[in-house]
Amino acid sequence: MKINVLKFGGTSVGSIEKIQSIAKKLVNRKKQGENLVVVVSAMGKSTDELLNMAKLITPNPDKRELDMLLSTGEQVTIALLSMAINALGCKSISMTGSQVSIKTDSTHSKARINSIDKDNMLNYLSEDRIIVVAGFQGVTENGDITTLGRGGSDTTAVSLAAILNASCEIYTDVDGVYSIDPRKYPKAKKLESLDYDEMLEMASLGAGIIDVRAIEMAHKYKVPIFIGLNTMDVPGTIVKEYDDNMEKKAVTGMSINENILMVSVSDIPFDASNVARIFSKIASKNIIVDMISQTAPHNNQINISFTVEKDDLYDLEAVLIDLKDEMPSCDFSFNDELIKLSVVGVGMISQSGVASKLFDVFSENNIHFYQVTTSEISISYTVHSDDLDRAINVIAKVFKL
Ligand code: ASP
Protein backbone atom coordinates (compact mmCIF):
# COMPACT_ATOMS: atom_id res chain seq x y z
CA MET A 1 0.00 0.00 0.00
CA LYS A 2 1.45 3.39 -1.01
CA ILE A 3 1.09 5.76 1.93
CA ASN A 4 1.80 9.48 2.36
CA VAL A 5 2.60 10.92 5.76
CA LEU A 6 1.81 14.63 6.03
CA LYS A 7 2.64 16.86 8.97
CA PHE A 8 1.16 20.23 9.88
CA GLY A 9 2.79 22.44 12.49
CA GLY A 10 1.17 24.67 15.09
CA THR A 11 0.68 27.78 12.97
CA SER A 12 -0.90 25.71 10.17
CA VAL A 13 -3.60 24.45 12.55
CA GLY A 14 -3.79 27.64 14.63
CA SER A 15 -7.54 28.26 14.19
CA ILE A 16 -10.75 26.40 13.37
CA GLU A 17 -10.75 27.98 9.88
CA LYS A 18 -7.22 26.74 9.24
CA ILE A 19 -8.12 23.26 10.45
CA GLN A 20 -11.14 23.23 8.15
CA SER A 21 -9.12 24.37 5.19
CA ILE A 22 -6.55 21.61 5.77
CA ALA A 23 -9.39 19.10 6.13
CA LYS A 24 -10.69 20.12 2.70
CA LYS A 25 -7.31 19.58 1.06
CA LEU A 26 -6.90 16.22 2.74
CA VAL A 27 -10.31 15.08 1.59
CA ASN A 28 -9.44 16.09 -1.99
CA ARG A 29 -6.27 14.05 -1.90
CA LYS A 30 -8.09 11.11 -0.36
CA LYS A 31 -10.64 11.26 -3.18
CA GLN A 32 -7.75 10.92 -5.61
CA GLY A 33 -6.97 7.60 -4.01
CA GLU A 34 -4.15 8.53 -1.61
CA ASN A 35 -3.71 6.74 1.72
CA LEU A 36 -3.05 9.48 4.24
CA VAL A 37 -1.55 9.55 7.71
CA VAL A 38 -1.57 13.09 9.04
CA VAL A 39 0.53 14.22 11.99
CA VAL A 40 -0.37 17.47 13.71
CA SER A 41 1.08 19.76 16.37
CA ALA A 42 -0.77 21.67 19.05
CA MET A 43 -2.76 24.68 17.80
CA GLY A 44 -0.80 27.92 17.49
CA LYS A 45 1.18 28.70 20.59
CA SER A 46 -0.83 26.42 22.85
CA THR A 47 2.17 24.34 23.96
CA ASP A 48 3.79 27.57 25.18
CA GLU A 49 0.57 28.55 26.95
CA LEU A 50 0.43 25.19 28.74
CA LEU A 51 4.06 25.55 29.69
CA ASN A 52 3.45 29.03 31.06
CA MET A 53 0.66 27.70 33.26
CA ALA A 54 2.98 25.10 34.69
CA LYS A 55 5.63 27.74 35.32
CA LEU A 56 3.14 29.79 37.33
CA ILE A 57 3.18 26.90 39.77
CA THR A 58 6.89 26.20 39.83
CA PRO A 59 9.86 27.24 37.71
CA ASN A 60 10.94 23.63 37.38
CA PRO A 61 7.85 21.40 37.11
CA ASP A 62 8.05 17.64 37.50
CA LYS A 63 8.78 16.28 34.04
CA ARG A 64 6.31 13.42 34.09
CA GLU A 65 3.53 15.83 34.97
CA LEU A 66 4.73 18.32 32.39
CA ASP A 67 4.48 15.64 29.69
CA MET A 68 0.98 14.83 30.87
CA LEU A 69 0.10 18.50 30.46
CA LEU A 70 1.88 19.32 27.21
CA SER A 71 0.63 16.24 25.37
CA THR A 72 -2.93 17.55 25.68
CA GLY A 73 -2.21 20.29 23.12
CA GLU A 74 -1.87 17.81 20.25
CA GLN A 75 -4.96 15.92 21.40
CA VAL A 76 -7.09 19.01 20.87
CA THR A 77 -5.87 19.29 17.28
CA ILE A 78 -6.32 15.63 16.30
CA ALA A 79 -9.90 15.59 17.56
CA LEU A 80 -10.83 18.82 15.77
CA LEU A 81 -9.14 17.88 12.49
CA SER A 82 -10.73 14.45 12.52
CA MET A 83 -14.16 16.01 13.15
CA ALA A 84 -13.58 18.47 10.31
CA ILE A 85 -12.73 15.62 7.92
CA ASN A 86 -15.78 13.64 9.05
CA ALA A 87 -17.95 16.71 8.56
CA LEU A 88 -16.88 16.74 4.90
CA GLY A 89 -18.21 13.22 4.51
CA CYS A 90 -14.88 11.42 4.60
CA LYS A 91 -13.93 8.74 7.13
CA SER A 92 -11.24 9.69 9.61
CA ILE A 93 -9.92 8.66 13.00
CA SER A 94 -7.71 10.45 15.50
CA MET A 95 -5.01 8.55 17.35
CA THR A 96 -2.82 9.48 20.31
CA GLY A 97 0.79 8.31 20.47
CA SER A 98 -0.30 5.58 22.82
CA GLN A 99 -3.08 4.39 20.49
CA VAL A 100 -0.62 4.13 17.61
CA SER A 101 1.73 2.45 20.06
CA ILE A 102 4.68 4.80 19.72
CA LYS A 103 6.82 3.29 22.47
CA THR A 104 9.53 5.49 23.97
CA ASP A 105 12.09 5.36 26.74
CA SER A 106 11.15 7.12 29.98
CA THR A 107 13.25 10.28 29.60
CA HIS A 108 10.35 12.64 30.18
CA SER A 109 10.36 15.82 28.06
CA LYS A 110 13.10 14.41 25.78
CA ALA A 111 11.96 10.84 25.17
CA ARG A 112 13.36 8.72 22.34
CA ILE A 113 11.22 6.43 20.24
CA ASN A 114 12.05 2.75 20.66
CA SER A 115 9.39 1.16 18.48
CA ILE A 116 6.21 1.84 16.56
CA ASP A 117 3.49 -0.65 15.77
CA LYS A 118 2.12 -0.13 12.26
CA ASP A 119 -0.72 -2.66 12.44
CA ASN A 120 -3.27 -0.34 14.04
CA MET A 121 -2.64 2.26 11.38
CA LEU A 122 -2.73 -0.23 8.50
CA ASN A 123 -6.08 -1.56 9.73
CA TYR A 124 -7.62 1.89 9.77
CA LEU A 125 -6.15 2.72 6.36
CA SER A 126 -7.67 -0.42 4.92
CA GLU A 127 -11.03 0.87 6.20
CA ASP A 128 -10.41 3.91 3.98
CA ARG A 129 -9.93 6.31 6.83
CA ILE A 130 -7.64 9.33 6.98
CA ILE A 131 -5.60 8.79 10.14
CA VAL A 132 -4.82 11.84 12.25
CA VAL A 133 -1.99 11.24 14.72
CA ALA A 134 -0.95 13.43 17.66
CA GLY A 135 2.63 14.50 17.11
CA PHE A 136 5.26 14.98 19.81
CA GLN A 137 4.01 12.21 22.11
CA GLY A 138 4.65 8.60 22.94
CA VAL A 139 4.15 6.17 25.74
CA THR A 140 6.53 4.19 27.94
CA GLU A 141 6.32 0.44 28.54
CA ASN A 142 4.53 1.35 31.79
CA GLY A 143 1.90 3.40 30.02
CA ASP A 144 3.22 6.82 31.08
CA ILE A 145 2.78 9.56 28.50
CA THR A 146 6.05 11.06 27.26
CA THR A 147 6.92 13.89 24.93
CA LEU A 148 9.75 13.93 22.43
CA GLY A 149 11.12 17.41 23.11
CA ARG A 150 9.96 20.74 21.68
CA GLY A 151 9.33 20.51 17.96
CA GLY A 152 8.97 16.74 18.29
CA SER A 153 6.03 16.39 15.90
CA ASP A 154 8.45 16.39 12.97
CA THR A 155 10.12 13.35 14.49
CA THR A 156 6.75 11.67 14.86
CA ALA A 157 6.04 12.28 11.17
CA VAL A 158 9.37 10.99 9.88
CA SER A 159 9.24 7.95 12.17
CA LEU A 160 5.79 7.04 10.91
CA ALA A 161 6.95 7.53 7.32
CA ALA A 162 9.92 5.26 7.97
CA ILE A 163 7.87 2.46 9.51
CA LEU A 164 5.11 2.73 6.89
CA ASN A 165 7.62 2.98 4.04
CA ALA A 166 5.88 6.21 3.09
CA SER A 167 6.90 9.59 1.73
CA CYS A 168 6.97 12.46 4.19
CA GLU A 169 5.64 15.95 3.57
CA ILE A 170 6.13 18.60 6.22
CA TYR A 171 3.89 21.65 5.86
CA THR A 172 4.65 24.81 7.70
CA ASP A 173 4.27 28.59 7.54
CA VAL A 174 7.26 29.04 5.25
CA ASP A 175 7.33 27.81 1.66
CA GLY A 176 10.60 25.92 1.92
CA VAL A 177 14.12 26.17 3.24
CA TYR A 178 15.88 29.45 2.57
CA SER A 179 19.58 30.25 2.60
CA ILE A 180 18.83 32.36 5.70
CA ASP A 181 15.63 32.62 7.75
CA PRO A 182 13.63 35.13 5.65
CA ARG A 183 12.21 36.66 8.82
CA LYS A 184 15.75 37.71 9.67
CA TYR A 185 16.91 38.43 6.14
CA PRO A 186 14.11 39.09 3.64
CA LYS A 187 16.41 38.90 0.60
CA ALA A 188 17.31 35.23 1.30
CA LYS A 189 16.92 32.70 -1.56
CA LYS A 190 14.74 29.58 -1.54
CA LEU A 191 16.71 26.33 -1.93
CA GLU A 192 15.32 23.68 -4.30
CA SER A 193 17.05 20.82 -2.54
CA LEU A 194 19.55 20.15 0.22
CA ASP A 195 21.36 17.09 1.33
CA TYR A 196 20.62 15.56 4.75
CA ASP A 197 23.92 16.68 6.24
CA GLU A 198 23.36 20.29 5.24
CA MET A 199 19.82 20.26 6.55
CA LEU A 200 21.05 18.63 9.72
CA GLU A 201 23.58 21.38 10.25
CA MET A 202 21.06 24.07 9.37
CA ALA A 203 18.51 22.60 11.75
CA SER A 204 20.82 21.71 14.60
CA LEU A 205 22.43 25.09 14.23
CA GLY A 206 19.04 26.64 14.69
CA ALA A 207 17.34 27.18 11.35
CA GLY A 208 14.15 26.25 13.16
CA ILE A 209 12.22 24.82 10.23
CA ILE A 210 12.41 21.15 11.09
CA ASP A 211 13.52 19.28 14.17
CA VAL A 212 17.02 17.83 14.24
CA ARG A 213 15.98 14.38 15.38
CA ALA A 214 13.55 14.20 12.49
CA ILE A 215 16.33 14.80 9.98
CA GLU A 216 18.60 12.26 11.66
CA MET A 217 15.81 9.75 11.46
CA ALA A 218 15.10 10.62 7.81
CA HIS A 219 18.78 10.23 6.99
CA LYS A 220 19.04 6.89 8.75
CA TYR A 221 15.98 5.42 7.07
CA LYS A 222 16.49 7.30 3.76
CA VAL A 223 13.11 9.00 3.89
CA PRO A 224 13.08 11.99 1.48
CA ILE A 225 11.33 14.93 3.11
CA PHE A 226 9.38 17.56 1.26
CA ILE A 227 9.12 20.85 3.14
CA GLY A 228 6.48 23.25 1.89
CA LEU A 229 3.87 25.89 2.59
CA ASN A 230 0.65 24.74 4.24
CA THR A 231 -1.45 25.99 1.30
CA MET A 232 0.07 22.97 -0.47
CA ASP A 233 0.20 24.73 -3.83
CA VAL A 234 3.72 26.14 -4.24
CA PRO A 235 7.03 24.34 -4.82
CA GLY A 236 8.98 23.70 -1.62
CA THR A 237 12.36 22.22 -0.77
CA ILE A 238 13.35 18.56 -0.88
CA VAL A 239 15.79 17.15 1.63
CA LYS A 240 17.39 13.95 0.37
CA GLU A 241 20.65 12.17 -0.18
CA TYR A 242 23.40 14.13 -1.90
CA ASP A 243 23.46 13.84 -5.66
CA ASP A 244 25.56 15.50 -8.34
CA ASN A 245 22.75 17.73 -9.54
CA MET A 246 22.80 19.73 -6.34
CA GLU A 247 24.42 23.11 -6.69
CA LYS A 248 28.07 23.15 -5.69
CA LYS A 249 28.56 26.30 -3.65
CA ALA A 250 30.95 26.44 -0.72
CA VAL A 251 28.25 28.03 1.42
CA THR A 252 24.61 27.00 1.02
CA GLY A 253 23.14 28.90 3.89
CA MET A 254 23.46 30.50 7.27
CA SER A 255 21.53 29.64 10.38
CA ILE A 256 20.88 31.72 13.43
CA ASN A 257 20.33 30.32 16.92
CA GLU A 258 19.04 32.71 19.54
CA ASN A 259 18.24 30.02 22.07
CA ILE A 260 21.72 29.75 23.51
CA LEU A 261 23.16 30.44 26.89
CA MET A 262 26.89 30.81 27.35
CA VAL A 263 28.14 29.41 30.62
CA SER A 264 31.58 30.33 31.89
CA VAL A 265 33.32 28.41 34.63
CA SER A 266 36.42 30.20 35.88
CA ASP A 267 39.39 29.29 38.07
CA ILE A 268 39.23 25.55 37.52
CA PRO A 269 42.35 23.82 38.92
CA PHE A 270 44.36 22.85 35.81
CA ASP A 271 43.92 19.09 35.52
CA ALA A 272 42.20 17.15 32.77
CA SER A 273 40.22 15.15 35.30
CA ASN A 274 38.48 18.34 36.48
CA VAL A 275 37.29 19.15 32.98
CA ALA A 276 36.10 15.59 32.55
CA ARG A 277 34.24 15.81 35.86
CA ILE A 278 32.40 18.98 34.82
CA PHE A 279 31.20 17.57 31.52
CA SER A 280 30.27 14.16 32.86
CA LYS A 281 28.07 15.81 35.49
CA ILE A 282 26.40 17.86 32.77
CA ALA A 283 25.95 14.80 30.57
CA SER A 284 24.35 12.87 33.43
CA LYS A 285 21.53 15.46 33.36
CA ASN A 286 21.03 14.93 29.61
CA ILE A 287 22.07 18.50 28.90
CA ILE A 288 23.52 18.94 25.44
CA VAL A 289 26.65 21.05 25.35
CA ASP A 290 27.46 22.75 22.09
CA MET A 291 30.40 25.14 21.66
CA ILE A 292 33.28 24.71 24.08
CA SER A 293 36.32 26.92 24.56
CA GLN A 294 39.11 26.80 27.11
CA THR A 295 41.76 29.36 28.06
CA ALA A 296 45.46 28.53 28.45
CA PRO A 297 46.45 27.79 32.09
CA HIS A 298 47.27 30.82 34.22
CA ASN A 299 48.44 30.36 37.82
CA ASN A 300 47.66 26.73 37.26
CA GLN A 301 44.00 27.49 36.64
CA ILE A 302 41.87 27.50 33.51
CA ASN A 303 38.53 29.00 32.43
CA ILE A 304 36.03 27.13 30.32
CA SER A 305 33.06 28.52 28.41
CA PHE A 306 30.40 26.48 26.71
CA THR A 307 26.93 26.95 25.32
CA VAL A 308 23.72 25.09 26.13
CA GLU A 309 20.06 25.73 25.32
CA LYS A 310 18.40 28.43 27.41
CA ASP A 311 15.84 25.90 28.72
CA ASP A 312 18.61 23.92 30.42
CA LEU A 313 19.36 26.75 32.86
CA TYR A 314 17.70 25.17 35.92
CA ASP A 315 19.22 21.73 35.48
CA LEU A 316 22.55 23.33 34.82
CA GLU A 317 22.47 25.53 37.89
CA ALA A 318 21.99 22.45 40.02
CA VAL A 319 25.04 20.85 38.40
CA LEU A 320 27.18 23.91 38.93
CA ILE A 321 26.19 24.35 42.56
CA ASP A 322 27.11 20.73 43.11
CA LEU A 323 30.39 21.32 41.35
CA LYS A 324 31.27 24.32 43.49
CA ASP A 325 31.08 22.05 46.54
CA GLU A 326 33.75 19.84 44.98
CA MET A 327 35.89 22.63 43.52
CA PRO A 328 35.41 25.65 45.78
CA SER A 329 37.86 27.82 43.81
CA CYS A 330 35.54 27.83 40.76
CA ASP A 331 33.10 30.54 39.86
CA PHE A 332 30.43 30.47 37.21
CA SER A 333 28.45 33.01 35.23
CA PHE A 334 25.85 33.03 32.45
CA ASN A 335 25.49 35.20 29.37
CA ASP A 336 22.13 35.03 27.60
CA GLU A 337 22.75 37.91 25.19
CA LEU A 338 24.71 35.95 22.62
CA ILE A 339 23.54 34.54 19.30
CA LYS A 340 25.10 31.74 17.34
CA LEU A 341 25.61 32.33 13.63
CA SER A 342 26.67 29.42 11.44
CA VAL A 343 27.52 29.22 7.79
CA VAL A 344 26.85 25.83 6.25
CA GLY A 345 27.67 24.06 3.00
CA VAL A 346 28.74 20.60 1.82
CA GLY A 347 30.96 22.47 -0.62
CA MET A 348 33.28 23.34 2.28
CA ILE A 349 34.57 19.77 2.23
CA SER A 350 36.36 20.47 -1.02
CA GLN A 351 36.71 24.27 -1.05
CA SER A 352 38.95 26.22 1.32
CA GLY A 353 39.02 29.85 2.38
CA VAL A 354 35.59 30.16 3.97
CA ALA A 355 36.94 30.70 7.48
CA SER A 356 39.49 33.28 6.38
CA LYS A 357 36.82 35.20 4.45
CA LEU A 358 34.65 35.24 7.56
CA PHE A 359 37.44 36.50 9.81
CA ASP A 360 38.03 39.31 7.30
CA VAL A 361 34.36 40.23 7.28
CA PHE A 362 34.21 40.35 11.06
CA SER A 363 37.33 42.45 11.38
CA GLU A 364 36.42 44.89 8.56
CA ASN A 365 33.04 45.47 10.17
CA ASN A 366 34.29 45.60 13.70
CA ILE A 367 32.13 42.70 14.88
CA HIS A 368 33.45 40.98 17.97
CA PHE A 369 32.93 37.23 18.36
CA TYR A 370 33.20 35.16 21.53
CA GLN A 371 33.65 31.60 20.32
CA VAL A 372 34.33 29.84 17.02
CA THR A 373 33.81 26.18 16.18
CA THR A 374 33.97 24.30 12.93
CA SER A 375 32.72 21.04 11.51
CA GLU A 376 33.46 19.54 8.14
CA ILE A 377 30.63 21.51 6.58
CA SER A 378 30.07 24.49 8.88
CA ILE A 379 31.68 27.31 10.81
CA SER A 380 29.92 28.86 13.80
CA TYR A 381 30.45 32.03 15.79
CA THR A 382 28.81 33.49 18.86
CA VAL A 383 28.24 37.23 18.58
CA HIS A 384 26.41 39.76 20.74
CA SER A 385 22.72 40.22 19.87
CA ASP A 386 23.36 43.93 19.20
CA ASP A 387 25.61 42.94 16.28
CA LEU A 388 23.25 40.35 14.81
CA ASP A 389 21.62 42.33 11.98
CA ARG A 390 24.88 43.77 10.82
CA ALA A 391 26.59 40.37 10.90
CA ILE A 392 23.80 38.74 8.88
CA ASN A 393 23.91 41.44 6.22
CA VAL A 394 27.64 41.43 5.68
CA ILE A 395 27.93 37.63 5.62
CA ALA A 396 24.98 37.28 3.24
CA LYS A 397 26.61 39.76 0.90
CA VAL A 398 29.99 38.03 0.87
CA PHE A 399 28.58 34.55 0.19
CA LYS A 400 25.62 35.71 -1.99
CA LEU A 401 23.07 33.98 0.25
N1 ASP B 1 3.62 21.20 20.14
C1 ASP B 1 4.99 20.84 20.38
C2 ASP B 1 5.84 22.08 20.48
O1 ASP B 1 5.34 23.18 20.39
C3 ASP B 1 5.52 19.89 19.37
C4 ASP B 1 5.62 20.42 17.96
O2 ASP B 1 5.01 21.44 17.64
O3 ASP B 1 6.30 19.82 17.16
O4 ASP B 1 7.01 21.98 20.70
Ligand code: MG
Ligand atom coordinates in the same frame (compact mmCIF):
# COMPACT_ATOMS: atom_id res chain seq x y z
MG1 MG C 1 8.01 22.72 14.52
